[in-house]
Amino acid sequence: MIHLKKLLLLSALTVCSGLVTAQTNGSNSPYSRYGFGLLNDRAQGFNKGMSGLAYGMRNGKELNAKNPASYSSIDSLSFIFDIGLSLQNGNLEQNGRKVNAHNTSVDYVSMGFRVSPRLGMSIGLLPFSTIGYSMNNSRSMDLPTGEVIQTMNYSGDGGLHEVYAGLGWQPLRNFSIGANIGYLWGSVSNTVLASFNDANIASTRRFYDADVRTYKIDFGIQHEFSLNKNDRLTAGLTYGLGHGIGSTAYFYNQKITSGNVSGADTLATSNAYQLPHTFGAGLVWTHKGNLRIGADYQLQKWSNVTMPTVEVQNGEYQYVARQGNYTDLHKITVGGEYIPNPNGVRWRDFVRYRAGFSYSTPYTKVDGKDGPRDYCVSLGVGLPVINFHNNRSIVNISAQYEHVKPKFAGMITENYLRLCIGLSFNERWFMKWKVE
Numbered sequence: 001m002i003h004l005k006k007l008l009l010l011s012a013l014t015v016c017s018g019l020v021t022a023q024t025n026g027s028n029s030p031y032s033r034y035g036f037g038l039l040n041d042r043a044q045g046f047n048k049g050m051s052g053l054a055y056g057m058r059n060g061k062e063l064n065a066k067n068p069a070s071y072s073s074i075d076s077l078s079f080i081f082d083i084g085l086s087l088q089n090g091n092l093e094q095n096g097r098k099v100n101a102h103n104t105s106v107d108y109v110s111m112g113f114r115v116s117p118r119l120g121m122s123i124g125l126l127p128f129s130t131i132g133y134s135m136n137n138s139r140s141m142d143l144p145t146g147e148v149i150q151t152m153n154y155s156g157d158g159g160l161h162e163v164y165a166g167l168g169w170q171p172l173r174n175f176s177i178g179a180n181i182g183y184l185w186g187s188v189s190n191t192v193l194a195s196f197n198d199a200n201i202a203s204t205r206r207f208y209d210a211d212v213r214t215y216k217i218d219f220g221i222q223h224e225f226s227l228n229k230n231d232r233l234t235a236g237l238t239y240g241l242g243h244g245i246g247s248t249a250y251f252y253n254q255k256i257t258s259g260n261v262s263g264a265d266t267l268a269t270s271n272a273y274q275l276p277h278t279f280g281a282g283l284v285w286t287h288k289g290n291l292r293i294g295a296d297y298q299l300q301k302w303s304n305v306t307m308p309t310v311e312v313q314n315g316e317y318q319y320v321a322r323q324g325n326y327t328d329l330h331k332i333t334v335g336g337e338y339i340p341n342p343n344g345v346r347w348r349d350f351v352r353y354r355a356g357f358s359y360s361t362p363y364t365k366v367d368g369k370d371g372p373r374d375y376c377v378s379l380g381v382g383l384p385v386i387n388f389h390n391n392r393s394i395v396n397i398s399a400q401y402e403h404v405k406p407k408f409a410g411m412i413t414e415n416y417l418r419l420c421i422g423l424s425f426n427e428r429w430f431m432k433w434k435v436e
Helices: 002-022 068-073
Strands: 079-094 097-116 119-143 146-172 175-196 203-226 231-240 243-245 249-257 260-269 273-275 278-287 291-300 307-313 316-322 329-338 352-360 373-385 393-405 413-427
Touching (some): 068 175, 068 203, 146 203, 203 243, 203 307, 249 307
Antiparallel strands (some): 079 097, 119 146, 146 175, 203 231, 231 278, 291 329, 307 316, 329 352, 352 373, 393 413
């Protein structure tokens, strides 16, 4: 029976992976045209209401992919299946002009279980980044033949996805280590089209395209400290391996006349991309099992990675991989969770109340200047599902307000309201029933 249930969950994971791959376009942000796009925070249902607080979070009823050392806390009775989606309303503003955008995305799908005492495992699929935007602007040009209107259209789509398998092991009391090994794949596509209202003037189109496929490895450590009978601290550290990606990036410079490509240059650069070294540290204080408060810090070393860029040398275009076009990302997160009475008997005793805040600097540059800073405030609840067969499953609901603020005047300001819904389905499938 257990093997059948595992097979059903693996089948569900396969089906949901198609949904995640097909529906990760959760943004209309023009800032997604830079680098790999908008980066996913890897948060899951339980910590989205805490703005992604994770490195020191450890609970056997939750899946925490941001620190794989936490998998060792999964108990022998649990088989966790976790899936989440987001509904988003965005408002983009520049120089008094406002645009609204709506998006729906499947955020993650994962499952976890205990392999043996002190050894837990998780398998899942997460978006790594998202590209999705379309914008245009027009200007008047005076030519010898008269005035013409030039329209610049910028569009892009794609993004990267990560499928992973991870183990968390507790070799010593209160000390755990873990690792996620994943496969990263997806596409990076951006187009710049310059067209004119005069059919006698040829349009130009620049198309940037790459298929990215590589491995991804993340390590984690957690150590618990008992302060007294009511309080304990959990410290967490993570490291994501930075490395080169062997993918080739292409640049197409095309001239279009009457809808047909009349001339084109194709440039390519190999080993165009890199993943950054990523470091994370977090601390969580737990009081009487019903209050958790913590803070995280993350550093992503994007300033040292290479990305493809167009250069003009001796009047000719060159497409080369260069460092220095990006900047290090720093992120700070604080959050907490409160449960009225974990040992209570009423449903309301087990409701989880959550809140969090995060601040992040950009990893991209816009026209040589640092991109926008990101502020996020979140509130959430975890609603327990309790019936005769089930007392561990949770419906996680959270609301997030995200403010993307540019550092320089004239750039686009973005505001997002986001509703996140997750189901953490946790059944005691491995309990051995006895009849007396």
